[in-house]
Amino acid sequence: MDSLSQFALGSAIGIVVMRRRTAPWKAALIGGLAATLPDLDAFYNHGDPISNMTLHRANSHALFWLTIASPVVALIAAFAAREMQNFWRWWLAVWLALFTHPLLDWFTVYGTQLLRPFTDFPYAIGSMFIIDPLYTLPLLIGIIVALIWRNDTGWRWAAGGLVVSTLYLGWSVAAQAYVQGVAEAALRADGRKVERLLVTPTALNTMLWRVVAITPDGYLEGFHSVFDRDSKMTFDPFPRGEALYEAMKGNAYVDRIAWFTDGFFKMGERDGRVIVTDLRMGQEPYYTFNFMVGQRQSPTIGAIHPTHFAERHNLREGLSWVWRRALGETVPPPR
Known part of the structure; x- marks a missing residue:
C-alpha cells in the first residue's frame, strides 16, 4: 500500500498499544515511522x-527478519521517547507496526515475499488497489481524534479506526x-478455455473490478462492478506475443518477470525493441511496468540491459470512467 496508509496504520497501532503509557503524539509518530521502515x-x-x-518487498518485508529487527527498533524508540521503562510495550507496538506493513502489502497484487528466508514466493x-481512501480515512480520523482528545475517548476512536479499516x-x-465467481461463470458461458484468472480492483476503490x-x-x-444489474461480462481479446516469448525464453530478465507475475505478462515489439509488460498493474493499453529487454537483429533478437518505462492514460478521463463504470453505467474503457 501507499506510504500514507502504512504510516497511518503504524500510528494507529502505536496509539492503541501504548494507550496512557506515553503521549499520543509520541505513539503516533514512532508507530508511523516504524511502519514505513520496510x-x-x-x-x-x-x-x-x-x-x-x-526485490522490492523482499527481505525488508519478510516477517521473520522484521521480527528479528523489532527489539533493536524498539530500543531506539524507547530511548528516543526517553521511556526505557516502557521498553516491553514499545517492543510490542514496534513489532506490530513492522509486522502489519507486509501483511497490508499482501492485499495488493504486487507480490510480497513474506516468508523469506524460507521461500522467495511473492x-x-x-x-486492494495500492491507494484506497476508504481504507486510509478511518485510520486518519481515529488518529486525529486521539491526538485532539488525549483520553480514553480518543483511544477508542483510534481503535475504532483500526477495526473499520x-x-x-x-x-x-x-x-x-464474488467478482471471480461472476467472471468464471461468464467465461464458461462463452466457452472460453482459461489457463489463469486474475481479479483486481481498479484505481482507488473496491467497487469496480478488472x-x-x-x-x-x-x-x-x-470489467465488472458490484453494482452491475446482471452477471454478464464483456471481454476484449489481446495478443500476448507468444512467439516473442519463445524467442526470449531463457533470458534471465524475461524469466524473472514471468515468475514474479505468475504468468500474467505479455511480450511486444516497438521500433525493433522487445518489451515485456506486467499485466497485473494497469489496464489496456496503459501499464505501470514495461521493460525493454531485447533488440531486433533480424532474424534474431539480442538481449539488452533492461530499461523501464510506464504508460498512463489521462488522469481525469480515467477517473471519470472508473467512477461511472463503478456505479454500474455501461461505458467502454478508455483505450
Missing part, C-alpha cells in the same frame, strides 16, 4: 529495473471472490 528498500539499487521491481491476494480489507476479499484471463492464444480483459 519501504526504505525502494532506495536501494540492485543494478537493473527488473531486479529493483522483483504472495499477493490482489483485493480491517473490516474494509475483509470486504475487499469478499467482493473479489478481470484478466490468460488463454492459449492470448489474454482477455473485462
Whole structure:
C-alpha cells in the first residue's frame, strides 16, 4: 500500500498499544515511522529495473527478519521517547507496526515475499488497489481524534479506526471472490478455455473490478462492478506475443518477470525493441511496468540491459470512467 496508509496504520497501532503509557503524539509518530521502515528498500539499487521491481518487498518485508529487527527498533524508540521503562510495550507496538506493513502489502497484487528466508514466493491476494481512501480515512480520523482528545475517548476512536479499516480489507476479499465467481461463470458461458484468472480492483476503490484471463492464444480483459444489474461480462481479446516469448525464453530478465507475475505478462515489439509488460498493474493499453529487454537483429533478437518505462492514460478521463463504470453505467474503457 501507499506510504500514507502504512504510516497511518503504524500510528494507529502505536496509539492503541501504548494507550496512557506515553503521549499520543509520541505513539503516533514512532508507530508511523516504524511502519514505513520496510519501504526504505525502494532506495536501494540492485543494478537493473527488473531486479529493483522483483526485490522490492523482499527481505525488508519478510516477517521473520522484521521480527528479528523489532527489539533493536524498539530500543531506539524507547530511548528516543526517553521511556526505557516502557521498553516491553514499545517492543510490542514496534513489532506490530513492522509486522502489519507486509501483511497490508499482501492485499495488493504486487507480490510480497513474506516468508523469506524460507521461500522467495511473492504472495499477493490482489483485493486492494495500492491507494484506497476508504481504507486510509478511518485510520486518519481515529488518529486525529486521539491526538485532539488525549483520553480514553480518543483511544477508542483510534481503535475504532483500526477495526473499520480491517473490516474494509475483509470486504475487499469478499467482493473479489464474488467478482471471480461472476467472471468464471461468464467465461464458461462463452466457452472460453482459461489457463489463469486474475481479479483486481481498479484505481482507488473496491467497487469496480478488472478481470484478466490468460488463454492459449492470448489474454482477455473485462470489467465488472458490484453494482452491475446482471452477471454478464464483456471481454476484449489481446495478443500476448507468444512467439516473442519463445524467442526470449531463457533470458534471465524475461524469466524473472514471468515468475514474479505468475504468468500474467505479455511480450511486444516497438521500433525493433522487445518489451515485456506486467499485466497485473494497469489496464489496456496503459501499464505501470514495461521493460525493454531485447533488440531486433533480424532474424534474431539480442538481449539488452533492461530499461523501464510506464504508460498512463489521462488522469481525469480515467477517473471519470472508473467512477461511472463503478456505479454500474455501461461505458467502454478508455483505450
